[in-house]
Amino acid sequence: MNDPRELLLVGIGTMGRPYLDAAARLGLRVRAVESAAVWENRPVDLAERFYRVEGGQDESWALGVSRAVAERAPDGLVAFAEPHVLSAALAQDRLGLRGPSLHAAVISRNKALQRATFAAYGVPQPAHLHVPSVDRARAWMLERLPVVVKPLTLAGSEGVELVRTPAEVADVVARRSGEGAVLVEEAVEGPEYSWEALVADGEVLFENVTAKETTAPPYFVELCHRVGHVFEQPLADRVTALTRSVLDAIGMRTGLVHLEFKVGPRGPALIEIAVRTPGDYLPDAIGLAYGFDLYEAVIRLSLGMPLDGPVTGRPVSWAATVFPTAAPGTISAISGVPEVLAHPAVVRVRLRKGVGDAVRPLSSSSQRMGHVLINASSPDEREDALEHVRHTLSIHVEQN
Numbered sequence: 001m002n003d004p005r006e007l008l009l010v011g012i013g014t015m016g017r018p019y020l021d022a023a024a025r026l027g028l029r030v031r032a033v034e035s036a037a038v039w040e041n042r043p044v045d046l047a048e049r050f051y052r053v054e055g056g057q058d059e060s061w062a063l064g065v066s067r068a069v070a071e072r073a074p075d076g077l078v079a080f081a082e083p084h085v086l087s088a089a090l091a092q093d094r095l096g097l098r099g100p101s102l103h104a105a106v107i108s109r110n111k112a113l114q115r116a117t118f119a120a121y122g123v124p125q126p127a128h129l130h131v132p133s134v135d136r137a138r139a140w141m142l143e144r145l146p147v148v149v150k151p152l153t154l155a156g157s158e159g160v161e162l163v164r165t166p167a168e169v170a171d172v173v174a175r176r177s178g179e180g181a182v183l184v185e186e187a188v189e190g191p192e193y194s195w196e197a198l199v200a201d202g203e204v205l206f207e208n209v210t211a212k213e214t215t216a217p218p219y220f221v222e223l224c225h226r227v228g229h230v231f232e233q234p235l236a237d238r239v240t241a242l243t244r245s246v247l248d249a250i251g252m253r254t255g256l257v258h259l260e261f262k263v264g265p266r267g268p269a270l271i272e273i274a275v276r277t278p279g280d281y282l283p284d285a286i287g288l289a290y291g292f293d294l295y296e297a298v299i300r301l302s303l304g305m306p307l308d309g310p311v312t313g314r315p316v317s318w319a320a321t322v323f324p325t326a327a328p329g330t331i332s333a334i335s336g337v338p339e340v341l342a343h344p345a346v347v348r349v350r351l352r353k354g355v356g357d358a359v360r361p362l363s364s365s366s367q368r369m370g371h372v373l374i375n376a377s378s379p380d381e382r383e384d385a386l387e388h389v390r391h392t393l394s395i396h397v398e399q400n
Helices: 017-025 036-041 058-071 082-095 102-108 111-120 134-144 166-176 235-250 282-290 294-303 337-341 379-392
Strands: 006-010 029-035 049-053 076-079 128-131 147-151 161-163 182-186 192-200 203-214 222-227 255-264 267-274 318-322 329-335 346-351 370-376 394-398
Touching (some): 006 017, 006 058, 006 294, 017 029, 017 294, 029 058, 036 049, 049 058, 058 082, 076 082, 082 102, 102 111, 102 235, 102 267, 111 182, 111 235, 128 134, 134 147, 134 166, 161 166, 192 282, 192 294, 203 235, 203 282, 222 282, 235 255, 235 267, 255 294, 282 294, 282 318, 282 370, 337 346, 337 379, 346 379, 370 379
Parallel strands (some): 006 029, 029 049
Antiparallel strands (some): 128 182, 147 182, 192 203, 192 255, 203 222, 255 267, 318 370, 329 394, 346 370
8 A cells, every 4th residue: 555645744733733734634644844933732643744844934943944844755745924935935946846936936025026027027016126125225115105115025914014204205215214225105095915826837716805804003013803804806817917926926826815906096006925835824714605625625736636626706695804902001801701602603713912911013914913703695794704703802901
């Protein structure tokens, strides 16, 4: 009897745990590269071996992946989050494994490379300037307000900041001139969306649009995702043209794509592209909305296996993730969780903070307090559930 096929997972944490569950259902052997930060809580029952990574930089993950593939070449390899993408792509390229392509991975990890590449391919995007220090962009910003300042490689809205006035230009220059290279862009005024797609050998097999709600400027931290959004024509065709031109520009081959864009006065404009699992439990919401396991589908693509059953392009239900908020301070009480869970459209409530924990002003997604996953039978029921969560789940704080 032949040995089962083997999957190497790069990064798991909490949100990546469903990859382990899907691999177990498929009867795969699993090895995993994991960070020291989550090492003690690693799910040892679902992986044959773990490779511990010290630190969270790309180079640390590359060391862990190199050790794993030198020991034994896997049949498939899946990277989870941003710091895992390059190490996985290097191994995929060397071993001839299915993946997004080394070209796509490198571009996805650097926003300045994205802007240069998409400019060459004529992809609609904001006017932009890449500078070694934000003070070098002072004059450019003052001529184009409002603008957005963002780091080159971080994720989760970290370091992304809207600058609207000359006074704010002076402030951001004073605060961030020692940060190093940044990208400065004209702000696109309009609603924000993301596009998630399964791609095999450059062909889009499945796609979803997610409508987003964010905090007010200047940081735009995401607070709600409604999956299964449908655009009317002719905007739908323009969004399709945008997404395909991005895939062509980066040389996308096989895997999961997460693309963010805004629809401004001139139509859809690309914000950024990632060739890894989207965060915020979006795969959970997408799987519920379309009736298939997105994690398992990604594994199947990495191994060259056919997708299991039809992957429909139309939602069968209406899912969302919503992130509770509270004023800055110290949490004194949390109420309403049982009542929220009792709602028929609420799938789960998962809070990361409890009584006694500090709540900081929101400037990145890593500071949020948890999430609620919703799956409803209609758009109206989804809105009812979202309102129920927002009015029932209360996080009480004492001001510091």
